[in-house]
Amino acid sequence: MERHFHEELKGLKVKLLQMGIVVEEAIEKAVEALLERNEKLARDVIDEERIINQFEISVDDKGHGLLAIGQPMAVDLRFITAILKINNDLERMGDHAVNIAERALILMKEPPLKANLRLPEMAEASLKMLREALDSFINENVDLARNVLQRDDEVDAYNDKLYLQMEELIEEDPSLVKRGMNLVMIGHNLERIADLANNIAEDVIYMKEGKEVRHHADKD
Amino acid sequence: MERHFHEELKGLKVKLLQMGIVVEEAIEKAVEALLERNEKLARDVIDEERIINQFEISVDDKGHGLLAIGQPMAVDLRFITAILKINNDLERMGDHAVNIAERALILMKEPPLKANLRLPEMAEASLKMLREALDSFINENVDLARNVLQRDDEVDAYNDKLYLQMEELIEEDPSLVKRGMNLVMIGHNLERIADLANNIAEDVIYMKEGKEVRHHADKD
Numbered sequence: 001m002e003r004h005f006h007e008e009l010k011g012l013k014v015k016l017l018q019m020g021i022v023v024e025e026a027i028e029k030a031v032e033a034l035l036e037r038n039e040k041l042a043r044d045v046i047d048e049e050r051i052i053n054q055f056e057i058s059v060d061d062k063g064h065g066l067l068a069i070g071q072p073m074a075v076d077l078r079f080i081t082a083i084l085k086i087n088n089d090l091e092r093m094g095d096h097a098v099n100i101a102e103r104a105l106i107l108m109k110e111p112p113l114k115a116n117l118r119l120p121e122m123a124e125a126s127l128k129m130l131r132e133a134l135d136s137f138i139n140e141n142v143d144l145a146r147n148v149l150q151r152d153d154e155v156d157a158y159n160d161k162l163y164l165q166m167e168e169l170i171e172e173d174p175s176l177v178k179r180g181m182n183l184v185m186i187g188h189n190l191e192r193i194a195d196l197a198n199n200i201a202e203d204v205i206y207m208k209e210g211k212e213v214r215h216h217a218d219k220d
Numbered sequence: 221m222e223r224h225f226h227e228e229l230k231g232l233k234v235k236l237l238q239m240g241i242v243v244e245e246a247i248e249k250a251v252e253a254l255l256e257r258n259e260k261l262a263r264d265v266i267d268e269e270r271i272i273n274q275f276e277i278s279v280d281d282k283g284h285g286l287l288a289i290g291q292p293m294a295v296d297l298r299f300i301t302a303i304l305k306i307n308n309d310l311e312r313m314g315d316h317a318v319n320i321a322e323r324a325l326i327l328m329k330e331p332p333l334k335a336n337l338r339l340p341e342m343a344e345a346s347l348k349m350l351r352e353a354l355d356s357f358i359n360e361n362v363d364l365a366r367n368v369l370q371r372d373d374e375v376d377a378y379n380d381k382l383y384l385q386m387e388e389l390i391e392e393d394p395s396l397v398k399r400g401m402n403l404v405m406i407g408h409n410l411e412r413i414a415d416l417a418n419n420i421a422e423d424v425i426y427m428k429e430g431k432e433v434r435h436h437a438d439k440d
Binding site for chain 2: 064067068074077078081084085088163166167170171172173174175177178180181184185188
């Protein structure tokens with residue numbers, strides 16, 4: 001029973017990581033679809049959302065199953081509840097990838113907007129946070145998780161910049177409003193992905209240290 | 221032990237409901253601050269975020285504590301994991317209330333925008349979903365939870381309408397861009413609040429029926 005439990009737990013961890021890879025790819029593809037104006041790629045992201053949703057349901061069911069039958073000890077318990085939370089965060093990231101792909105499809109029908117919006121850099125920063133957050137979970141590496149937390153501000157700064165740039169551009173040329181608002185929402189989606197990577201890093205720290213790092217910015 | 225466990229569980233449920241009321245009030249206040257251009261009220265919402273965050277940490281700790289010591293049966297287990305999820309959703313709603321309050325502060329510095337944006341109706345629809353979702357949890361009322369799911373489209377429709385209205389208004393008068401973009405983001409926050417109320421309703425159904433209703437729209 002004990003041995004069986006830990007094998008099941010390992011299997012669950014592997015499943016979560018597979019899901020992480022699928023989500024990472026969805027975000028990459030959505031951004032590529034946007035930058036390359038590739039309709040097929042955008043549609044793939046939208047179609048493949050169901051795969052992510054199936055992963056979520058499966059991880060959730062297995063996690064609850066282990067909680068129910070395993071009567072896990074404190075350390076395993078924290079591991080399982082971390083998996084359930086990360087599962088939720090990954091699924092939400094998948095939603096954001098779909099939203100980016102949907103807006104990419106709208107933008108493809110419009111003329112390209114000539115402006116250096118630094119979306120590739122912003123997307124790369126968000127993706128790096130996701131990769132490192134998952135890595136910190138696999139290797140139970142708290143230092144790496146703390147790195148992720150520190151880099152959230154970078155993505156926020158890109159997003160604030162994008163917002164102001166769009167405000168200016170639209171004010172100068174109101175015919176850009178549709179494109180500008182969609183680009184602002186894409187920036188918002190990338191910023192949310194970074195936030196969710198942040199959540200994962202926080203869960204890793206909580207899992208390893210039992211220490212609460214959420215809302216660290218609230219404390220004054 | 222058994223009796224103690226169920227008393228603790230009841231206490232946890234009460235705490236979650238207190239948190240729900242605080243979150244509901246935060247959203248109401250944020251919207252009122254926006255509509256009445258009330259700076260004090262907006263600042264209250266921002267200040268009071270820490271109360272919601274403290275609730276989240278406390279519910280989370282107690283929930284994990286019960287999982288660890290209680291060795292709960294399947295039905296209690298589902299109840300506890302539902303609480304942990306709802307806790308998370310409520311905290312995110314609190315974030316959205318803060319975001320609305322922050323944008324209300326920006327908008328107060330601008331002249332009022334004369335347009336019927338139906339924000340009060342949209343806010344009311346989102347709040348009603350939240351109230352009913354919490355109610356369905358308190359009373360373990362699956363029918364009520366299903367009601368909530370059905371009304372998500374209403375809020376989405378308000379939001380789509382707001383988005384298009386803003387696009388048009390800004391195109392006509394580009395000096396409205398700052399106000400328009402902030403109002404679009406407020407609409408987005410309300411729409412997210414409705415989505416999170418939806419999540420709560422789904423968790424109630426899962427808790428009572430063990431039946432998966434997430435991603436119900438995906439299945440074709």
